[in-house]
Amino acid sequence: MKEVLVKMLEIKNLKASINEKMILKGLNLNIKPGELHAIMGPNGSGKSTLANVLSGKKGYEISGELKFKGKNLHKIDVDERAQKGIFLAFQYPLEIPGVNTNNFLKTSLNSIRKANGKKELDSISFLKLVKEKSKELGIDEKILSRQLNVGFSGGEKKKNEILQMKILDPKFSILDETDSGLDIDALKIIAKGVNSSRNSEKAFLVITHYQRLLDYIKPDFVHVLSDGKIIKTGCSELAEELEKTGYKQLN
Amino acid sequence: MIQDFQINSKEIDKIKEINTAEKKFRIKNLELFKHSGFPNKKLEDWKFSDFKNIIDNNFTKLDYKNESYNIKKIDLLKNFEHNYIILLNGNLHSNNFKYEDKNKIKINSYDKSLNYQKINNPLVFLNHALAVSGYSLEVEENYKFKKVLVVYNFFTKNLKNKVLNNKNKIKINKNSELHIIEYTINESDFKFINNSYENIILEKNSKFRSIYIQKNRSNGFFHKYLKNTISFNSEYSNLIFSSGLKFNKLDIECDLIGENSKCNILSGLFLNKNEHQEIKTRINHLFRNCSSYQKVKNILTTGSKGIFQGKIFVKDIAQKTDAYQLSKALLLHDDAEFNSKPELEIYADNVKCSHGSTSGSLDEDSIHYLMARGLSREDSSKLLIKGFLNDVIEFIKSPSIRKFVESKLEEQINGY
Numbered sequence: 001m002k003e004v005l006v007k008m009l010e011i012k013n014l015k016a017s018i019n020e021k022m023i024l025k026g027l028n029l030n031i032k033p034g035e036l037h038a039i040m041g042p043n044g045s046g047k048s049t050l051a052n053v054l055s056g057k058k059g060y061e062i063s064g065e066l067k068f069k070g071k072n073l074h075k076i077d078v079d080e081r082a083q084k085g086i087f088l089a090f091q092y093p094l095e096i097p098g099v100n101t102n103n104f105l106k107t108s109l110n111s112i113r114k115a116n117g118k119k120e121l122d123s124i125s126f127l128k129l130v131k132e133k134s135k136e137l138g139i140d141e142k143i144l145s146r147q148l149n150v151g152f153s154g155g156e157k158k159k160n161e162i163l164q165m166k167i168l169d170p171k172f173s174i175l176d177e178t179d180s181g182l183d184i185d186a187l188k189i190i191a192k193g194v195n196s197s198r199n200s201e202k203a204f205l206v207i208t209h210y211q212r213l214l215d216y217i218k219p220d221f222v223h224v225l226s227d228g229k230i231i232k233t234g235c236s237e238l239a240e241e242l243e244k245t246g247y248k249q250l251n
Numbered sequence: 252m253i254q255d256f257q258i259n260s261k262e263i264d265k266i267k268e269i270n271t272a273e274k275k276f277r278i279k280n281l282e283l284f285k286h287s288g289f290p291n292k293k294l295e296d297w298k299f300s301d302f303k304n305i306i307d308n309n310f311t312k313l314d315y316k317n318e319s320y321n322i323k324k325i326d327l328l329k330n331f332e333h334n335y336i337i338l339l340n341g342n343l344h345s346n347n348f349k350y351e352d353k354n355k356i357k358i359n360s361y362d363k364s365l366n367y368q369k370i371n372n373p374l375v376f377l378n379h380a381l382a383v384s385g386y387s388l389e390v391e392e393n394y395k396f397k398k399v400l401v402v403y404n405f406f407t408k409n410l411k412n413k414v415l416n417n418k419n420k421i422k423i424n425k426n427s428e429l430h431i432i433e434y435t436i437n438e439s440d441f442k443f444i445n446n447s448y449e450n451i452i453l454e455k456n457s458k459f460r461s462i463y464i465q466k467n468r469s470n471g472f473f474h475k476y477l478k479n480t481i482s483f484n485s486e487y488s489n490l491i492f493s494s495g496l497k498f499n500k501l502d503i504e505c506d507l508i509g510e511n512s513k514c515n516i517l518s519g520l521f522l523n524k525n526e527h528q529e530i531k532t533r534i535n536h537l538f539r540n541c542s543s544y545q546k547v548k549n550i551l552t553t554g555s556k557g558i559f560q561g562k563i564f565v566k567d568i569a570q571k572t573d574a575y576q577l578s579k580a581l582l583l584h585d586d587a588e589f590n591s592k593p594e595l596e597i598y599a600d601n602v603k604c605s606h607g608s609t610s611g612s613l614d615e616d617s618i619h620y621l622m623a624r625g626l627s628r629e630d631s632s633k634l635l636i637k638g639f640l641n642d643v644i645e646f647i648k649s650p651s652i653r654k655f656v657e658s659k660l661e662e663q664i665n666g667y
Contacts, residue, residue, distance in 0.1 A: 011618070038422070055623050078622035079631075087623075094620040108624040115625065147638075164624065242309025 002038075008033050008172055008203040009054075012065035015228075016053050023049040025228030036194075036204040038214055041225035042247045047207045048091055050225070051176040053089040054205075056081045068172070083115035085171030089161040089178045096148040101160070102130065104148050109168060120163060126193070133166040137193050144189070155186040162193035173197070174205045179213040191216030211243040258285070258315050258381075266383055267319070276365045279448040281380035296372065298559040300500055300529045300592045305472070307663040309442055309497075314412045317383050325403055328434070334400045340407055341445065342384040343419030348400075348461035355394040361385035362420040362450070371543075372502065374474050378448040382416035385447070389421075399652065401502035404435040406471060412447040420450040421459070423485075428458040432652070435493070437469035438503070442497075447475040453485040455509065460488040461649070464659055465495045468523075472498040483509030490646060491518035491530065492656060494663040500529040506571075507534070507541035514543045519643035521636070521663045524586075529558035534574065536565040536602075542573040548582045548643055550636055550664075551587035560592045567598040574603070580610035581639055583632075636664055 009031040016024040023046045031037055039045050053060055056078035058108065066073045068086060076084070096104070109129075110120040121129070134141040139159050149157050158178050165173055178190055194204060194217050206217060214222070214236060222239045224232040232238065263269075263277045292301040306313075320339050327335065334351060336358065337344040343360045361384060390396070423429055453459055473496055481487045493499055494613045520528055534543045549557040559578045580589035591608040613635055621631035640660060647653040 027328065055619075057619050077628075078619060079625055079627050082623055082625035089618060089622075094614075094617050096617055096621070096635065096638055098641030099634055104621075104624075107630065108626060110619075111625040111627070111630070210372070 006032055007067070008035075008069060009041070009205075010067040012079040013063035014050075014053070014066060016049055016060045016062050017184065018049070018060050023228055024053065027229055029223065029230060031203045031205065033171075033203055034198075034200040036198065036206065036217065036218045038206045038208060038217075038219035038222045038236075038239065039225050039230075040089060040211075040222060040242060043209075045225045045242065046228045047225055048176055051088055051091070051174050051205075052208055054081075054086065054174055058213045063078065063159075073218055076139075080115070081109070082168075082170075083112050087165055087168060087170035088248070089158075089165055089175045091178075091180070093149050093152075093157045093161055095152075097150050099148045101144045101146055101148045102127075105144070105164065105167060108164070108200045112168060129167060133163060136196065137166065137189055139163055139165060139189065154181045155183065158182060159186060162190050166193055166197065169197075171201065172203050172205070176207050176208065178206075179208050179210065187213065188216060209237040214239045260435070262315055262317075262381060270528065271366060273363065277282075277380045278451070280376045284373055284380055287376065290373045291593065296531065296560070297445045298527040299556075299560070299592075300498075300527065302374070302474075302500075303462055305498055305527070306444070309472070310412055310444075312412050313414050313444070315381060315414050317381070322405065322407060325436070327403075327404055328401060328496060329497075330655040331649070332398050333432075334396070334398055335403060336386060336388070336400065337403045338384075338386065338417070339405050340384070340410065340413075341404075341415045341447070343386040344405075346441075349400040351396060352394065355391040357387075357389040357391075359387045361386040361418045368478070370476065370504075372476060372477075374446050375448060375476050377414075378416045378418060378446050378476070380416075381414075382418040382446075382448065384415070385417035385419045387420040390423045390427045390429050391527065392424040393426045394424075396430060396665040399649070400429060400431045400432045402431055404433055404662035406435070406437045406439050406443070406445070407467070408438045408440060410439040410443035410471075413443040413446045418448045418450075420452075422452045423454060423459050425457060425482075427454075430460040432462045432464065433468070433654055434464055434466060437471060438464040441474065442577045443553070444472045445474070447473075449475060451477070451479045451487070453479070453481045453487055453512075455483045455485060457482070457485045459486070460490075461526040462490045462652070464492045464656060466659075468495040470497060472496075472499045475502065477501065477503045479503070479510040479514070480506045480516055481505060481507050482549070483494045485509070486513040486515070486640045488646070489517070490643065491516070491520065492643075492660060492663075493528070494521045494660075495523070496526060496528065496632075498527045500531065502531045504533045505535065505543070506537055507543065508537050510540045512538070512541045514541075515646075516543075516545045516547075517646055518547045518549075519640040519660065520548070520557065521550045521552075521640075521660065522557050523552050525554040527556045529560070531558075531560040533564065534563045536563070536569040536572040536574060536599075538566075539568060539570045541569065543575070546643060547574040547578045548640055549589055550639065551577075551580060551582050551589055551630050552583070554586055556588045556590075558590045558592075558596075559608075562594040563598065563604055563606070565595075565597040565599050565602055565604065570599050570601045570603040572599060572602040572604065574605070576604075576606040579607040581636065582610060582612050601617070633664060637661075 289303040291303040359438040608650040
C-alpha cells in the first residue's frame, strides 16, 4: 500500500540556544498537511527563534528532532529548505537596496522551480502570474517595480511578504508576527492571502501576539509558547480565552 | 633591486618635428622626473599607492622607446550605434564619425601646446617629457553629438616592459555636447605601464559625459592624470567602471570656473584578487553657485586594495557651493583593504559640503532573507553586490548603454 504522508512537520524535544543562551527548551510540535497552527506567547518566549530555526538561520546551536516531510532538516541549508517548500514571512522583512522587487521575485521563483525540476518561467509568464496574484490580494503591483522593501511602509512590507508567499506557493508557510503593526485593511489582505492558499496539502504556522488575526484566520490548533516550551494546546477558543486572561494565568 | 630604470635623454632627441621650445619643455620635465623618480609612499598623494614599490616588485626592466604598432582588425561593439576613435597603444590609429556632421569636429594627434599648469606629480613629469601619442578632439560651437563616441583604447600583445605615455585633449565649445565611452581592450600577455595625461575643457553651456570600462582583464599598470575645466552652466560627468586592472590610479582634478557649472564623478569598481585601484579627486570650486557630486563604490575581494582620496576645495568667492561626496566599500574577504581619505578645504562661509565614508562586509541578515527565498548563498551575494553598484549604473540614461555596462559588470562580478 502506498504510504500516505501524514506529517508535514515533526518537532521533538527541540532545543536551541544562541550565544550560549538557551531559548527553546524542549519543544514538541506536529503539523499535518491541511492544518493551520497558531502559536501565541508573551514577548521573549521563543516564537521568533522557532521561526528562524525552522527557516534554517545560522548562529543557533540546535538539538532534538526536526523533520520536514519525514526528512531530517538539520543539515539542510536555508536555500534548500525554501526549495523544498518551507516559506518564512519575516517579522522584519529586510530592505535590499538596488535590487528590483520583481527581478528578485523572478530569480527566487525560478530557483525554486529549477530545484524541483520544473521549467523556469520567462518574463512574460512571470509578470502574468504576478499581476494575477497582486490583483487577487488587492495589492498595488507598483510596489513591485521598486527596490526590494526599500522605503516600503510597515504594511507594504508585510503585504509584500504575503504576495511572495502566494507567488512561490510553498507547502509549509510560517508567518512570524505578520499581523503586528497592521491596520484592519492590511490585516484583511494578509488573512485573505492565507485563507485563499489553504488546502489539504498545505500547512501553516502562524505566530502572533494577538487574537485579532485569528478572527480572520481560523486555526485548527492554538499553542501557547512560554519560556521555550509549548505549555498548552487547544482549539481556537484558547486564543479567545487568552485575550481575556492574558498569559500570566497560565503560568 | 632594479637599477636599469634610468631613461636616456637621447629618447627626446629621437622625437620628430620638435621645436626648441618643446625640446626645452621635455628636457626640463625629464630632469624633474629623474630627480624625483617613481613616486613612493613618502609623498602624501601616493601614501596608499607606493608606485615605486609596485614597479620594483613587478618589473626588472623598463623600455621607454617609442615604437609604431600595427593591428589587423578590432572587433567593434555591436550593442549600440556609435562613432569611434581607435587608439593603438595610446596612438591615434583611426577614427569614424559617420553619424555626425564632420565639419563640426576636429580630430588630430596629440596636442603640442606647452602651457600646462605645473602639477607636482612625477608621472606627469614623465608624461610631459616623453609623450608623443594621443589624440586631440574639438567639438565646434552649437553642436550636439547624435551618437556616443567610443574610444577604443587597444593594447597589443607585444608590450613587454613597455612604458607608454600618451596625452589626450578634448575641447567642447559652447552649447555643445559629447558623450564618450573609453573602452579598453587588452591583449598584452606581458606587464606594461600606461601613463596618460588628459585635458578636458568645457566651454559655456556645454555637456560632457564619459564612461570608463574594460573589455577584459589586463596585465597593464595604469595611471591617468585628468585635468578638467568646466565653465558657466556646463556639466561634466565621469563614470568609472575600470575593473580588471592590476594597478590603476586615476587622479582627477576639476576646476569649476563659471556659475552653475557642475561636476559628477561616480565609480563602481569590483576589485578582484590582488588588484589595486585608487581614485583621487580634487574638485576646485572657484566660482559661486557651482555643484559637485562624488560617489565612489568599491567591492573588494581577497588581497585587493582600494583607495579613495577625495578633496573638495572651496575658494572664498565660491559662495553657495553645493558639494557632496560619498565613499562606500564592501569588503568580501578579511584580507581586502580599503582606504578612504576625504578632505574639505573651505574658505567661503555660505556653502553646503557633505562627505561620508563607510566600509563593511555583506550583511548576513540580508543573505538569510534572500536564501529563505530559495537563492543560493552565491546568488544572494551576487544580488547584493549588484544592488550595491546599482545606483551608479542608474546614472546612465541610455538603456542600451546601461545594458552594455551592466553585462560587463556582471562579467567582472562572476569572475570572482
